[in-house]
Amino acid sequence: MRFALLLVFVAYPLLELALLIRAGQAWGFWPVLGVIIGTGLLGVAILRRQGFKVAEKISAELNAGRAPVAPLADSGLVFAAGAFLMSPGLIGDTLGLVLLIPPVRTLIRHALAARLTGSSSVIVRRSTVRRDNEDTTTIEGDWKRLDDDPGNRP
Numbered sequence: 001m002r003f004a005l006l007l008v009f010v011a012y013p014l015l016e017l018a019l020l021i022r023a024g025q026a027w028g029f030w031p032v033l034g035v036i037i038g039t040g041l042l043g044v045a046i047l048r049r050q051g052f053k054v055a056e057k058i059s060a061e062l063n064a065g066r067a068p069v070a071p072l073a074d075s076g077l078v079f080a081a082g083a084f085l086m087s088p089g090l091i092g093d094t095l096g097l098v099l100l101i102p103p104v105r106t107l108i109r110h111a112l113a114a115r116l117t118g119s120s121s122v123i124v125r126r127s128t129v130r131r132d133n134e135d136t137t138t139i140e141g142d143w144k145r146l147d148d149d150p151g152n153r154p
Helices: 002-027 029-063 069-086 090-099 102-116
Strands: none
Touching: 002 029, 002 090, 029 069, 029 090, 069 090, 069 102, 090 102
8 A cells, every 4th residue: 555655646746757858858848838738728628517517417317216326437537537637747648538538437437336346335215305285374463572671570
């Protein structure tokens, strides 16, 4: 576990930095900067668009009486793609672009489902609230708070 954390927090950023330096030497500073800014803007746009679609997909699945597992997993992978695209670096950009391909997301979703099968359960229950017999009677009148009157105190 510690080795995995070391890879994520030390080796990956160093690898991204080395690749950016190499790309800058091969293509030049401005094209590499343009790619970084362009993919960052693409990631922001994807996250904004995806935020609204997640609620719609989940609502549709719940209304159909199904657990919204596939839309949640798909949305999570698209969010991850947007986050990879927003982070500066060519490796993250590549991962983000690959995660935007629907068949790749389906493969990852199935792999995750196979790994998690049997480790969790989902129960979907529907309930409705009926308010047919609510009392809507309004009583009008004047009132006075008696405990504010010093003469009413014991």
